[in-house]
Amino acid sequence: MYRYDEFDREFVTSRVAQFGDQVERRLAGEITEEQFKPLRLMNGVYLQLHAYMLRVAIPYGTLSSRQLRMLAHIARTYDRGYGHFTTRQNMQFHWPALADIPAALADLASVEMHSIQTSGNCIRNVSADHFAGAAADEVADPRPYAEILRQWSSVHPEFIFLPRKFKIALTGAERDRAAIKTYDIGLHLKKDAEGRLGFAVWVGGGQGRTPLLAKKIRDFLPEQHLLSYITAIMRVYNLYGRRDNKWKARIKILVHETGAEEFARQVEAEWEKLKDSELKLADADIRAIEAYFAPPLLVDRPEGDEAVRLARLDSKSFSDWLDRNVFTHRHPDYASVTVSLKAIGETPGDISDSQMEAVADLAEKYGFDEARVSHEQNLVLPHVARADLKAVYDELVEIGLATANIGLITDIIACPGLDYCSLANARSIPVAQEISRRFASPERQADIGELKIKMSGCINACGHHHVGHIGILGVEKKGAELYQVTLGGSGDENASLGDIVGRGFGPDEIVDAVETIVDTYLAIRADKSETFLQAYRRIGPAPFREALYGREAKAA
């Protein structure tokens, strides 16, 4: 894992001291809210409906046990005993008092964590595939490059006041588990014909009010040009991005209005001036960062196969969990385990302090001290010997985190919505909980197969509803909650935006509507192997509209 050097440590510690001083002066009335607000936002402190919210950055979703324990400590000491993992692989605390936040940040700094650039119009926390460095299908670990981007973008003077916020995601595999096409910049790490590492560069993706998928502007960017090329993109954006209109200020609008080809031309022209500058990465520098991410020494554990085979015979629930929550590791004796934070009827992404500590213990005992946060609001233990899977499972059962539902209909993404968020129009969590309860039966879930429901409480789309197989967007209509449904979205390598199916549903209708959609899929699918998304792509929205709106649809 990356460890802070002197510079990082000094930077984070001095920022904590600086913000502590700002909070003190604010509480003493020496600075006004207008002066203070941008300062607190730069440090990840928001004000929500019931309290302040502190958003802690988890760079590329990677955590050590020590860091996960510290998050538990923050939850217990300064919050209400729990935290919430977001689709940006961050953790949010919903209840800290402003007066306590400097102390919380000092505690976080002691384990090399912070909340810098988790808000504001700057380059935000860089995210990556949660199986990075472990997945069998990966070309190389994308996290060293994410770390290079993190270092480069932290308080980068040129890019700290961009037209709007800016998000970068990386994947090192063909199968995109980081949803890179929904990002301002998505980087796909790959090898060229000569075996050199580089990136396909995607630009201009984003959700929110105007959802757009990213366009590929370069098929192969050699790795040493990462910073020079991204700088060129940022310069074009900084120059031409719409600062006059918040709703048009994201780079996606610029790319869309300029056209991807012309935008790429502008970037290439800018890059010509930069590519041989000091921004060109020396091979030694890349390899030095890479060394921090060297995989743990995975000793062969060939007894795993037999152990798993026997344990499967012994326990159906373990067997189901293996099938759903365990992912292929590049070392055949190992596996990556997804710890579902979607127990039936619970809040997606929420985890208690003691659960965090228990997962930290598991990571320490069986997982080389490492955990990951996925953008789908689950935790991952990336390197677990197959021989230890049963032990890990048994301990997860103990703490209520062994739900076998990854990728199934109850593995729902939901933003905090109107239960916490001051921007929300409608609640997300209770709807997610009700859907989860409605489809609680493991047999029914298995029969339905892969189906991703994603839900947001407002058009900002933190819950990625545009790319949900079933997307749900909460809106406010005449003072009441209303839920709009989209179908056929997907955030993977074959990304697509969902189509609005028709008029919205009230809070007491939405779960029935989801059930109608699911039943329609079950009736029309070619056979059990055809997933919801495949069936939708084959047939389109008509049967779903018919089922949801009946005669109404025919008349229209």
Next chain:
Amino acid sequence: MKILAANRLRDGEAVWFSTERGWVRRIAEAEIALDKEAEERLAAAGQAGKRDNEIVDPELIDIEIVDGSVRPIRLRERIRAAGPTIRPDLGKQARPDFSAAA
């Protein structure tokens, strides 16, 4: 009918204004403005609260009276007055002095 809502500076807790009691944690104690003049008085109290660094984001919100209790028109404000609907153990609703009518 309107009341004045805000968040307390120190801890962000939702509060409402009452001339008698100042910034109160229970919506039941909020002062109700029945006319324009009273609304302006509340708005001025909001500005004063901001100036004195007691609260942030003061905002006049619409309410109705239901069974003798204050009930905000918008769900957002009702949730603010009680706490997250999915965690009845947290927020104002978890306190002994909470009146469910809000």
